Amino acid sequence: xxxxxxxxxxxxxxxxxxxxxxxxxxxxxxxxxxxxxxxxxxxxxxxxxxxxxxxxxxxxxxxxxxxxxxxxxxxxxxxxxxxxxxxxxxxxxxxxxxxxxxxxxxxxxxxxxxxxxxxxxxxxxxxxxxxxxxxxxxxxxxxxxxxxxxxxxxxxxxxxxxxxxxxxxxxxxxxxxxxxxxxxxxxxxxxxxxxxxxxxxxxxxxxxxxxxxxxxxxxxxxxxxxxxxxxxx
Numbered sequence: 422x423x424x425x426x427x428x429x430x431x432x433x434x435x436x437x438x439x440x441x442x443x444x445x446x447x448x449x450x451x452x453x454x455x456x457x458x459x460x461x462x463x464x465x466x467x468x469x470x471x472x473x474x475x476x477x478x479x480x481x482x483x484x485x486x487x488x489x490x491x492x493x494x495x496x497x498x499x500x501x502x503x504x505x506x507x508x509x510x511x512x513x514x515x516x517x518x519x520x521x522x523x524x525x526x527x528x529x530x531x532x533x534x535x536x537x538x539x540x541x542x543x544x545x546x547x548x549x550x551x552x553x554x555x556x557x558x559x560x561x562x563x564x565x566x567x568x569x570x571x572x573x574x575x576x577x578x579x580x581x582x583x584x585x586x587x588x589x590x591x592x593x594x595x596x597x598x599x600x601x602x603x604x605x606x607x608x609x610x611x612x613x614x615x616x617x618x619x620x621x622x623x624x625x626x627x628x629x630x631x632x633x634x635x636x637x638x639x640x641x642x643x644x645x646x647x648x649x650x651x652x653x654x
Contacts, residue, residue: 425542425551426584430577432555433529433562437574440566447567455564460622462557463614466534470611473604479646480609480639487635488628497630500526507575524620525565525573527629529558530580532614536636537607539584543591598640605643609635 444452474480491497504522529535538550566573587594598606613635616627 423542423585423588425548425555426539426581426588428548428555429535429551429558429584430581432559433577433580434574436559436562437566437571437577440563440573441571443563444567444570452564452567457622459561459564460618460620460624462561462618463528463621464618466532466557467611467614467616467618470534470607470614472608473611474608475601475604476643476646476651478650479643480605480612483605483609483639483642484612484632484635486642487638488632490634490638491631492628494634496633497523497628500630503579504572507572507578510572510575521565522569522572523630524617525562525569526576526579527613527633528561528617528621529576530583531633531636532610532617534607534610534614535580535584536587537603537610539587540591540595543588544595599644599647601647602640602643606636606639609639 501523504526507522532554534550534554538554542548542551562573562576613629613632616625616632617629619625620627620629
């Protein structure tokens with residue numbers, strides 16, 4: 422049973438509802454300061470994952486090639502268009518902050534912690550990673566919903582699809598990995614989370630949606646680096 426996935430999805434839905442209901446009562450200064458705090462939290466999660474890195478050149482190469490692939494395929498623009506369609510499902514939600522919506526979609530649907538936690542949950546039945554992520558996502562969704570409204574809750578739809586697919590495919594994915602590949606994957610996700618935190622805090626507008634393919638490329642690149650390159654050094 423995908424208990425962790427269900428908890429995470431419900432946390433985003435509930436956070437979106439609560440944030441939409443109470444967002445109008447909060448001042449802009451209050452929202453901005455909390456956004457800074459959540460940016461720091463995202464950066465902290467990213468740093469905690471980056472330190473697990475075992476093959477730095479492989480992770481860096483995956484991040485560069487993955488971002489190039491994302492830019493060439495216009496992945497960021499496609500996700501933004503999808504976000505606009507989600508916003509269009511809510512009456513009166515025409516003035517959506519697309520940059521913040523893209524950040525929200527990536528943070529909830531494609532973070533290293535979420536994807537790794539889902540794979541572990543599907544393979545071993547350990548839901549602790551996703552439950553911990555759910556707590557953070559609940560409050561994060563509340564803050565984002567203050568600006569985005571009910572569309573924040575709708576982000577739970579693609580999140581549920583992605584996480585459930587990973588959960589049920591975990592038995593095929595996990596046995597093909599090595600500890601080094603797992604750590605490099607988490608480190609790559611950590612770098613994206615760090616960029617996400619900087620974007621949430623509005624310090625730098627990183628193309629985080631275009632960086633997502635790196636989380637796929639890091640698996641084969643990490644394996645190839647460990648199996649073929651390291652022995653030659």
